[in-house]
Amino acid sequence: VSQGLSAFNLAGPRSREILSGLTDLDCSNDAFSYLDGKRAHVAGVPCLLLRIGFVGELGYELHCPAACAEHLWDVILEAGQRHDIRPFGLEPQRVLRLQKLHILVGQDTDAESNPLEAAMPWIVKLDKEEDFIGRWALESVSERGAENKLVGFTISNGAVPSEGAAVVADGRPVGRVTSSRFSPLLKRTIGMAWVPAALGEDGASITLADEGRRLSAQVQTAPFYDPDQERLRG
């Protein structure tokens, strides 16, 4: 049914106020909390609402029948005018999600990645009784320990390495950059890279080899923006 549904991401600190004006749904933090899902009419349009925050701000995904999408889009923009709402595209999303170290599956991970090394150990519940696909592989990784880690990095001189640039140590490639952007908000380059576990600690220096240049970067494992999730969960 993918082609039958349209989806919008209404994101930003004013998103709750805008949404509340268009629906009878109680959008307060208590009634509609982070990671919750609801079904309601928004501007008269039947919607599935998901409170998720890929871009790192308070936000809602609105999924609705595609036939109603143009109406819903127009109404949201109209209602948001006094809040200085504006459409945003893929590139801002890429920068914003990177500030939060939210991974893009398939870009920051590949078929050989696992959640324990990809900075998502919280998603794996090895202590539950039920079996699940991949359990054996994850238990093996857990027992042997991480060999590599997916981490964030920053570069202070404004250079932006190519996505795919090598992480090098002692002249040898030991990892790769998966995402990189300059953050106008943070005024520095931020990115994500796979590095050997020994280099995957806060403050560690790593060297990136990119099109004949060497770039020095510092590892950061916590999100660059709103690390305590206050904006996301507020």
Next chain:
Amino acid sequence: MSFEFLAPDAAVALDGRRPPLRSPIEWVHRRDGATFDKLAGWRVVTGYGDTGKEAAACRDSVGVADVSSLGKLELQAEPDVLASIVARFAGAAVAPGRAALTDGVWWCPVTAGRVLALCEPEHTAGLRGQLEAAAADASFASVHELTTAFGSNIVAGPLARETFARTTALDLRPDRFPEAAFAPVSVARTPGMILRQAGDRYLHLFGAGFALYTWTVFIDAAEHLGGRAVGAEALRASQPTELEAHA
């Protein structure tokens, strides 16, 4: 779990404004000077400014009309369960490759375990309710609201078959693809379905994401044959479908 958010007919008025339901390529029709009428909440193209020429295209060459407002509901179940439910509604069993038209609803067999029910937009909600009730009484049966998942065009006129011949390998000659014949098939290299509704009138279903591409391909093919885009008025004037006749 309610899947109301898949159903465009579930839209309601807010502050006196009921969300208009739009074809995935309504902006193309607006660009091309279409006029619209409302039908069960849908904005349906009535014409592009010259109903006479549009009717002539349907009569003498080929007309292509966007009928994406058609209700599209898929019933899934084990073959014997499905056959039983469809027989109850359609009054007859549908056979592979052959659709059935009963009380304004086309019952189109996609596979042994899937039947697509097509109806006029004003009947979609009612039919969905009836099918959901029937599915609830059966084991492992389900109803899927696909109205906006598929775009749909009617290709009508003596050169309709010639128009399709430029986009699909399916043999549409009357002896091979008679009235009420139905086939899931590749059209313009995208997955689609074709239903022969009447003599020179075919319904083409395709993924809504391909609506602009499909429209462009068919209008291009039709125009090379002297045809054109047509609205509901010309379509109605040229040859009422059995579906319309039953409505």
